[in-house]
Amino acid sequence: MNPIAQSECDADCEMLVSPIPRPKVPAFKVAQRAARRGVYFVDTWKPNSLAILSRTRSLLEERGISTVALWSKQDPSRPLTPPELDRVVRESEGTLVLIGVADCGSCSSSSSLDSIFLQQRGVVALPVLTAPFADVLPRIQSIWQSDGAIPSIVLEHPIQALGAGDIERRAQELLCNLEQFLP
């Protein structure tokens, strides 16, 4: 039967069926400060992301702050896979986990979701985003209920076409911003 042909006779009292599924996720607690003074990096694969994180790692080490790991997720446009999440949970050991640098729509959404999934597992995880994508995480958190907001670190956009000086500047910017989340 053609749906539109029927609408004239039964529009008066019929309920409309919502087409939109809503996330069903358990409420969780947010931790904003790491238990240990160390950083665990998960890179998004976006061009220059690894360069910025690598330089930040060097700057941290110059200040005596250890980096537990720096590795790249399988796919920037998707959230971490369950084995990747397990790896972070297993290895991060109370340090601050940063997922970035995300500088596009899908990688910013994925990195923000990653931080939620890790916070649900008790890991202090934050996404590193850029300015045009700064609202991604608060929007997601409007439905994913928690006892507080997960902070994000927001860097200047873009990151994809940078020279050495700009990479240094982004790394310094990241370094300045992450200090507040360390004990």
Add this chain to the structure above:
Amino acid sequence: MTLAHDIQRCFDQGWTDGLPVIPPYVSHVDRMLDAMGWSSADVAGELKALGLEVRAEQVAATAVMAGCKPEYGSLLRALAEALLVPEFNLAGAAVTTGGPGILVIVSGPVVSELEFSHGANALGAGVRANATVGRFAGLMRTFCGRAGGVLEEFGTLGHPGRLGFCVAEHPADTEWAPFHTQFGLAPADSAVTIMATEGPNSVNNHYADSGVKVLETIADCIAHYGSTSYYWRGFGNPRRSGYLTVLSPEHMALVAKDFSRDAARRFLFEHSVRSTDELVRLGRLPRESRPEFRVELGAPRGPVGLEEQLTFVESGCAGGRFSAVIPGWVGNYTVSRKVGS
């Protein structure tokens, strides 16, 4: 209460792609559920990474809203199940700066059975089956891919195919085996295949007298400097969406004289290249590339890493010599499903 009022209610709730929808009245949704072979309590699929369980009733409501006929039920079920395959990455397609639409490719006997247009204006047919099935996929992206509205869309430009993008292959008399055989399905099957894609690039060649010249022109279109995938090249994964070439009948007649499908794919793979040095100079590749991307100065480079990422569909009408190249979005896997069990 009037129909116009309910259409406005749908706008007010955000249940729209910008166009008016058919209000998803429960009686219509129930008829669509029956046609899809589901009951209202069934779960159509899960997108666990988004915390989403998509109920069959929500899928059926989306089909009603798109204007689909219940007769499309078995095709829509296969299409919905394909959209909800996690590897397809519906959420990524919804929010990426690349702004892809969901291209639906229909092939096999179902093209005739459901009266899809595969002739004039095949990529934008003003025919109910093409228009509403394509729209259904676009609405599913909006309703499910945005995870209940929490994910924001960041498509820098997007394209008109985000509203609906469906192409049907000729159901008979194709030069090569049916489109879906490129994905392991049997020639006699009916199938629905999805890719997240950019809009179509027209390839005009009216004076070529050989298939080689037609394919050289298509290769040039695939490899233009703005072509989307030069850096990522599908991560070397043959299931990642690459480039779909839509061959019109008069181009196809020339190409089929000179090439099998495999040979044409090989030809395009080898000829769809540009100078790596020029790609770097223009900024299409980063100056400092990661080793995984194998950027080799002095060598030619194409926008796909594997020839399996090049596929062909035969569609369109005679009278003109236009084909089209449709670039896939790199974050996405092509998914093909048989229609009917």
